[in-house]
Amino acid sequence: MEGAMSSPPNTRIAVVTGGNKGIGFEVCRQLASGGITVVLTARDETRGMAAVEKLKELGLPDVVFHQLEITDASSIAGLADFLKTLFGKLDILVNNAAIGGVEYVQELDTDEEKFSGLDFHQRLEWMEKNVNETVDAAQQGVQTNYYGSKHVIEALLPLLQSSSDGRIVNVSSEYGLLRVINNEEVRQELDDIDNLTEKRLDELLDKFLKDFEAGAGEAHGWPTGFAAYKTVKVAMNAYSRILAKRHPSSASTARTLAMSRPT
Template identity: 35%
Template sequence: MNWTAEQVPDQHGRVAVVTGANTGLGFETARALAARGATVVLAVRDVDKGARAAQRVADDVGGDVAVQRLDLTSLGSVRDAAAALRAAHPRIDLLVNNAGVMYTPKQTTRDGFELQFGTNHLGHFALTGLLLDLLLPVPGSRVVTVSSVGHRIRAAVHFEDLHWERSYSRAGAYGQSKLANLMFTYELQRRLAAHRASTVAVAAHPGVSNTELVRNSPAALRVVSDRVAPLITQSAAMGALPTLRAATDPAVLGGQYYGPGGRGEVRGYPRVVTSSPQSYDLAVQQRLWAVSEDLTGVRFPV
């Protein structure tokens, strides 16, 4: 059976934090959760855009929607956002690590990390660690982290040059960050299971979806994308379905990875998929975790 947003269970009484929720996949995820009654926090860098997105959700489906400033390129902002969320919500049922950047020119975050690795992985690593104790007491709580088919493309964790200071590849840096998202999920789930927590960590990817994520791609690639996209991509609403299933389907198990079920996982309805062989490398997962703790200064309660 094709799983759709209509199968999202009732979410009344649940608090969901969705990063990057002012547009694209995050917006569609937030709207679907709000439509089922969740209290949804749009954690976004631009609060004005976030406020407009929250109004759109309210106009479309109603619900309780709030906005929280979160700049994943700054650990200071991540800490401030976590503190504000802790003050506003004594519990969190669902954390969706959705925000991301793709194929950016060589840049660094405010803390000196390569932009894609710092935003897509380290920012979410820190946010999750700072909020996890609000999820742990909540039965059925989940951390869902959005990866990409890009985790297979020129991807490896370059411990000898994590921040691409020697040379830079847009695709390689993006692939590293998305591979890190998966390795983080798998190691977090192992720790949660050892802690005997009811909280689970799950990953998802949207296939190839029509969103603003490609805005930083080189001009030639954007031209090709504009011509080919209508033939192979799916809407942001369809692309959000793997995340929504990972976040809400009662049958989900910790450590699973959801993506489109069509050929090549490019588009289609969500199902359990398999990530690349290197993403399951336990030694690399654990080393990445230790490095991420050192770089962010965040320690997890599991």
């Protein structure tokens, strides 16, 4: 189920992926508080609708929910059609939806009481001890965090170009800094935006997964500890710079946010 609303033609429209909790929810709150009409998206309809109702209880009525699974092409197409029909444009896209690229031994949502007494480094240590970095989880992390977000961008770009001030924000973290890559040659490639291509990014991500599956990730200079999450965030930052260069009038930027944990 999704909401429906009408907005004045001059109203700015924003889409936030993974908007039902955490950073995504706070982004929705702040955008709506600034007079922007927000389309809050989430995989889970029940949680997404509950987040919208919570925002409305805070006095923010201009928020609507639309279900979105960023790894599902038909789901992305459905969101694009919804936006085109209802608004005819998009001003802001915030790509926040992401997964950890690991298998958690315990569900994090059940440990809020435990986390409340831990500082950042203690929380990180707890997480590193309570996850398994499997090949399947790493592959899912790449498909979701990189290709999922990329496909959302590609589908919504025409609507962003219909705006006089279209913006894309790809949420990142300290785990996405180039310094997490220990291979100097790869690090230089990722930083060379004048020559880096999407095809090369695909090749580097494929190489990471092959090295990871072979148990040779660290030996080839890939990150350790949430390896897939870190590698993908670095790749997404590079892709953001490629987009910004390709579309200078509609800046695409990677926003680095300090996060207590991968989400």
